[in-house]
Amino acid sequence: xxxxxxxxxxxxxxxxxxxxxxxxxxxxxxxxxxxxxxxxxxxxxxxxxxxxxxxxxxxxxxxxxxxxxxxxxxxxxxxxxxxxxxxxxxxxxxxxxxxxxxxxxxxxxxxxxxxxxxxxxxxxxxxxxxxxxxxxxxxxxxxxxxxxxxxxxxxxxxxxxxxxxxxxxxxxxxxxxxxxxxxxxxxxxxxxxxxxxxxxxxxxxxxxxxxxxxxxxxxxxxxxxxxxxxxxxxxxxxxxxxxxxxxxxxxxxxxxxxxxxxxxxxxxxxxxxxxxxxxxxxxxxxxxxxxxxxxxxxxxxxxxxxxx
Amino acid sequence: xxxxxxxxxxxxxxxxxxxxxxxxxxxxxxxxxxxxxxxxxxxxxxxxxxxxxxxxxxxxxxxxxxxxxxxxxxxxxxxxxxxxxxxxxxxxxxxxxxxxxxxxxxxxxxxxxxxxxxxxxxxxxxxxxxxxxxxxxxxxxxxxxxxxxxxxxxxxxxxxxxxxxxxxxxxxxxxxxxxxxxxxxxxxxxxxxxxxxxxxxxxxxxxxxxxxxxxxxxxxxxxxxxxxxxxxxxxxxxxxxxxxxxxxxxxxx
Numbered sequence: 001x002x003x004x005x006x007x008x009x010x011x012x013x014x015x016x017x018x019x020x021x022x023x024x025x026x027x028x029x030x031x032x033x034x035x036x037x038x039x040x041x042x043x044x045x046x047x048x049x050x051x052x053x054x055x056x057x058x059x060x061x062x063x064x065x066x067x068x069x070x071x072x073x074x075x076x077x078x079x080x081x082x083x084x085x086x087x088x089x090x091x092x093x094x095x096x097x098x099x100x101x102x103x104x105x106x107x108x109x110x111x112x113x114x115x116x117x118x119x120x121x122x123x124x125x126x127x128x129x130x131x132x133x134x135x136x137x138x139x140x141x142x143x144x145x146x147x148x149x150x151x152x153x154x155x156x157x158x159x160x161x162x163x164x165x166x167x168x169x170x171x172x173x174x175x176x177x178x179x180x181x182x183x184x185x186x187x188x189x190x191x192x193x194x195x196x197x198x199x200x201x202x203x204x205x206x207x208x209x210x211x212x213x214x215x216x217x218x219x220x221x222x223x224x225x226x227x228x229x230x231x232x233x234x235x236x237x238x239x240x241x242x243x244x245x246x247x248x249x250x251x252x253x254x255x256x257x258x259x260x261x262x263x264x265x266x267x268x269x270x271x272x273x274x275x276x277x278x279x280x281x282x283x284x285x286x287x288x289x290x291x292x293x294x295x296x297x298x299x300x301x302x303x304x305x306x307x308x
Numbered sequence: 309x310x311x312x313x314x315x316x317x318x319x320x321x322x323x324x325x326x327x328x329x330x331x332x333x334x335x336x337x338x339x340x341x342x343x344x345x346x347x348x349x350x351x352x353x354x355x356x357x358x359x360x361x362x363x364x365x366x367x368x369x370x371x372x373x374x375x376x377x378x379x380x381x382x383x384x385x386x387x388x389x390x391x392x393x394x395x396x397x398x399x400x401x402x403x404x405x406x407x408x409x410x411x412x413x414x415x416x417x418x419x420x421x422x423x424x425x426x427x428x429x430x431x432x433x434x435x436x437x438x439x440x441x442x443x444x445x446x447x448x449x450x451x452x453x454x455x456x457x458x459x460x461x462x463x464x465x466x467x468x469x470x471x472x473x474x475x476x477x478x479x480x481x482x483x484x485x486x487x488x489x490x491x492x493x494x495x496x497x498x499x500x501x502x503x504x505x506x507x508x509x510x511x512x513x514x515x516x517x518x519x520x521x522x523x524x525x526x527x528x529x530x531x532x533x534x535x536x537x538x539x540x541x542x543x544x545x546x547x548x549x550x551x552x553x554x555x556x557x558x559x560x561x
Binding site: 014015052053054057074075076077078080082084086088089090092093097100101102103105106107108109121133139141181 | 310312313315316319320323324327330354396397398399400401402403404405406421538556560
């Protein structure tokens, strides 16, 4: 595996004694979109900030492109772009100047054509001479992304990039992320909108209480931990589930008008055909039926709430 | 060395100065010129000469020093405190730069502003009083050394401060009294002996004395001692800045 980021035994205890990260190990493959999910205070931002050099690790190490983030920080940091969670912007500066500043800070020689391309891709070109204080919150978020892209990073951290942005901007942002992926940029994102991770990510990592509790390909995770449910809307309400159907562990909902069967998507035999046969035999008739699959959000909530 | 980063920080900071030209340049020049008008032209003629120099001319070096010390501290402390306050400091901390580039960029820009302010005040003073400049290069050396060392001091202050009050408390409560009592308006030799001895513990005395020597060739202390004190203060500030970035004090948690 060609890792762009390799984190080993990384721990962080803040001065107040709070243990934000506990022995974290993580490999990020070049070119992937990795979604790091976790509840508030799980350690997502601390992990990102350590790799970027904003927070010092208590122990452990991280390599970016094989360069140690503390001993070879220049080589490590020059390929990283960071879009932070908050909106720290140079209020009085113009969009153009702030992006040019970012590019120079990362050691790149001026390249107006590149800045122009980045601003256009984020629909910021007509705002290039505006002072940042005049922009809306969503626009400021775009400026932060433009700043992070101004030096052509190979590894981009997006910390809650779609917090507080409207639907249109969110879609524009994901279009940019897709384009970045196509151009070979590795993206690590944290988000509260798990549907986004479900839509975008190649792999998902779940962090809780400073520990990585799971890292997996998104598709296999969905398949492995995802449950499917068959819901039958009954013709007549049932008082109780007929005893011959007890093996199916059915659940009665909606005052007996809805019968729910939960089955495993991995099983070769889901038992649906047999169940339908037995329902007919028991003279349980239904008007309608539909199936539903648990979302990444359900899986996430299930994993995070599970006792460690 | 990341020269592009130094260039970027320097340009960014200089652009900020030109955007706020009234506050950065006009205000200190105007307030210092008022001293020339009042003490030089208006009441200076009624005050006796000091060491053969008219009072109006005598106070010029001290006033230039007073202005550049105050400007250096406020410029550079604000330059680093404001990004900390707004959070934009994250970008500097995450950039491939060492503290050397950060300091050269921020302190270099702030010191440039101070030197510009000092030179404008010097030029303005010529309109109000007759000034003799005996050693222009020594004068420039003091101007640059003082600007750089007080900008470094301001930089440290801007990192140490965790509120706007702390940012202003040191210039007002420490630097201002030290400068006023450091011989801006009088020669130390005019004080009673005990106060002369006490004054020698005030580092600003050495700066003003050396700077005034470059104009009129008279000084309260040896010019070499003045240069040594200024360089010593500069090195001390550099060591503190180095320690701040090595330990991440108030910058990296």
